[in-house]
Amino acid sequence: MELKQSQQPDAVQLQALATELDQLLQTEKAALGEADAVYLQRLVFWQRCCALTGRLGLLLCWFSWWWLLPCILLLALAKILDNMEIGHNVLHGQYDFLRHPTLNSQRFEWDIVCDAKSWQRTHNFEHHTYTNIIGEDRDFGYGLLRLSDDLRWRLQNSWQLFTYFVLSTLFQWGIAYHELAAQRVFIGKKKPGRFSQISDRQLKKAFFTKARRQLAKDYLFYPLLCWPVAVPVLIGNFAANLLRNWWTSTVIFCGHFTEQAQVFQPEQCQNESRGHWYYRQILGSSNFSGPRWLHILTGHLSCQIEHHLFPDLPAWRYPALSAKVQQIAHKYGIAYNTGSFFRQYLTVLKRIWRYSWP
Amino acid sequence: MPAIFQTIYQELCQTLFRQSGFTAAAEPFLRQLIPAHRAGLYRARILSITPQAGCLRLRLKVSRRFPAFVAGQHLQLHVELNGRLLERTFSICSAEQRLSELRELELAVQIQPQGRFTGALPGTLCPGMYVHLSRPVGDFCFERQLPAYLIAAGSGVTPLFSMLSSISRLTQPMTFIYSFRGQTRQLFAMEWAALQAKFPLLRLVLWDSEKQGRLTPERLLGELQADLQAHFYLCGPQQFTVDFSSALLNAGVAKAAIRSESFGIVVPPNGEIQPVVLQLGQQSHQLGGHGSLLQRAEQTGLTVPYGCRRGVCMQCLCEKNSGVVRNLLTGELSDAGPGRIQLCVSEAVSPVTVKSVEISA
Structure with missing residues (x-):
């Protein structure tokens, strides 16, 4: 199975593509306002409700172990909403125009071991600028998985389906360690010429501070606060974190590693035009369809293509945009990769399996 | 502990x-x-809105939590406009006693029809609505040392009016000079007579510059025969306070006896390189060079956090304290007040001060 690049549009077409998409962005930006503020406030309110009822509910588990289950699901839901629809989008600066004192890209901190600033440096910059460029977007396979023939096959790739499962399980730690791995903070030799805005010491400090707080919260403070039922509460927190890890990793893998998601060579992208950048974002991402609640649970990363085109537009606006984007992509003969959630996920597994072998 | x-x-x-x-x-x-609760800010209910002399006079009811203020201080008025929480600084114009007795405050907000904030207020605010206030701050306060000259120009009258109406008893002469351009621009028109009646020792000069000509330092010292031993409180546009305080200093008034506060809107001249002050942590830097604020910071030799340099990743987001910037992507001009800007896509069109947003550990 070879990934074929569709007929690439020429410079004039790319320019026209950029103009159309820029126009779409401008119209959407002009509409920003009250509705976004209301949506965000409501979302945060319901997220807090889930978190509170989940945590209080865990306290009642003494009358039946089965009671744990809905509470874990509620807590996991709260964590998923906090990470995806609130955290991811707020940290992208999508809601900065509201000038909310805490729900903004500089102040917000999420319920995950990854330090928000570190994530912004790797994700917002590296991943969104160099999306799916081999060797430059380290989110492509996370340095663990081989998802394209452009990467040399190594023995450890033969069990990469298992590696993928482990990565999924420990996903929040993977994200937290992502920048430290790039800078070879603990292990490995520093890559020459790799630039970092902050020192290794600052990196380590941010990593340990956030990890300490998260671990203390879920596995020390909350269990101790609920002392007689400390163990079930601890288990509940652990399970909620696990569910969140699996869900986020699944959504993210569906966004970039589906069978048809294309990769690019650094040479193709030198001095690239805005049009080519748009073109690359469409081809490097994939959407999946589903009901509204599914979109919200994914933080609207189910509209990964729209997100990569317009990363700082409030995400709840993506589904309404997707028809227009699809139309534009069709007009310029650019493949618009979408399908049902299960179909897309299946192609992800297929791709991981396919590139396990040379 | x-x-x-x-x-x-x-x-x-x-x-x-x-x-x-x-x-x-x-x-x-x-x-x-609590409707419209916002952490870190004080909620205030609008009791009445009275348009007067190009201003909106907002009478606000605040809760017991709102801290006491000293006449002359200012605060930030936060209003949610189309979802966005915008704020501007205004002086309190009501008496201290109105707050302690009635929990009421009054602000006179000058309307600039083109202004993003004040221009939108008349269509947005209505009695019963909630706005938000910061804690009152500022050291432009009345020291109660007499004799004193309170000299205001235009809407600079607001803090001085608060000082005057907060006085309960005058035992020594005091002069209040208010210069305005035409009767229609006179603030507090209904209140002056009552104040004059309340304080027989008050010499009130309502200077209509349309009829009497511009109030200049020379005319203050000449026609109005200002007493050089008195204390002077000046409030008005930047040029007004600068002119008056230098003239008073030259005339022999002690530096400590002059207090001033000024405001003003900057009109951007075209094509010039504007001075920019970037505050990083505790240090302030004057930016040289040209181009976007990020480029200028780098040409000055500063290390500023950045990422995509195309207005996407928000890593160079800074807090602008004042000044107008142009968005290089959209050509849009910002307003002159505080706001968040991305250095990589902003160009100064007026003198600008920006501050990096501190990263909490």
Whole structure:
């Protein structure tokens, strides 16, 4: 199975593509306002409700172990909403125009071991600028998985389906360690010429501070606060974190590693035009369809293509945009990769399996 | 000891809620109980809105929590305009006693029809609505040392009016000079007579510059025969306070006896390189060079956080304190007040001060 690049549009077409998409962005930006503020406030309110009822509910588990289950699901839901629809989008600066004192890209901190600033440096910059460029977007396979023939096959790739499962399980730690791995903070030799805005010491400090707080919260403070039922509460927190890890990793893998998601060579992208950048974002991402609640649970990363085109537009606006984007992509003969959630996920597994072998 | 408790409390809130305090964490719930609650700000209900002399006079009701102020201080008025929480600074124009007795405050907001903030207020605010206030700050306060000259130009009258109406009894002469351009631009038109009646020792000069010509330092010293031993309080546009305080200094008034506060809108001249002050941590830097603010910071030799340099990743986001910037992507001009800008896509079109947003550990 070879990934074929569709007929690439020429410079004039790319320019026209950029103009159309820029126009779409401008119209959407002009509409920003009250509705976004209301949506965000409501979302945060319901997220807090889930978190509170989940945590209080865990306290009642003494009358039946089965009671744990809905509470874990509620807590996991709260964590998923906090990470995806609130955290991811707020940290992208999508809601900065509201000038909310805490729900903004500089102040917000999420319920995950990854330090928000570190994530912004790797994700917002590296991943969104160099999306799916081999060797430059380290989110492509996370340095663990081989998802394209452009990467040399190594023995450890033969069990990469298992590696993928482990990565999924420990996903929040993977994200937290992502920048430290790039800078070879603990292990490995520093890559020459790799630039970092902050020192290794600052990196380590941010990593340990956030990890300490998260671990203390879920596995020390909350269990101790609920002392007689400390163990079930601890288990509940652990399970909620696990569910969140699996869900986020699944959504993210569906966004970039589906069978048809294309990769690019650094040479193709030198001095690239805005049009080519748009073109690359469409081809490097994939959407999946589903009901509204599914979109919200994914933080609207189910509209990964729209997100990569317009990363700082409030995400709840993506589904309404997707028809227009699809139309534009069709007009310029650019493949618009979408399908049902299960179909897309299946192609992800297929791709991981396919590139396990040379 | 309290410092330690403070640290422990903050660490606990960071750990449990990833917020600076409990109220910030509980805000979504509190908003259900207390309409328009916002952590860190004081809520105020609009009692009445009276347009007067190109201003909106806002009478506001505040709760018991609102701290006492000293006449002459200013605060920030936060208003939610189309979802965005925007703020501007205004002087309080009501008496201190109105706050302590009635829990009432009054602001006179000058309307600039083109202004993004004040221009939108007349169509947005209505009695019964909630706005938000910061704690009153500022050291432009009446020292109650007499004799005194309170000299105001235009809407600079607001803090001085608060000073005058906060006085309960005048035992020595005091002069209040208010210069305005035409009767229609005269603020507090209904209140002057009552104040004059209340304070027989007050010499009130309502200077209509349309009829009497511009009020200049020379005319103050000549026609109005200002007493050089008195204390002077000046409030008005930048040029006004600069002119008057230098003239008074030259005439032999002691430096400590002159207090001034000024405001003003900058009109951007075209094509010139504007001075920019960038505050990083505790240090302020004058930016040289040309281009976007980020480029200028780098040409000055500063290391500023950045990422995509195309206005996407928000890593170079800074807090602009004042000044107008042009968005290089959209050509849009910002307003002159505080706001957040991305250095990589902003160009100064007026003198600008920006501050990096501190990263909380």
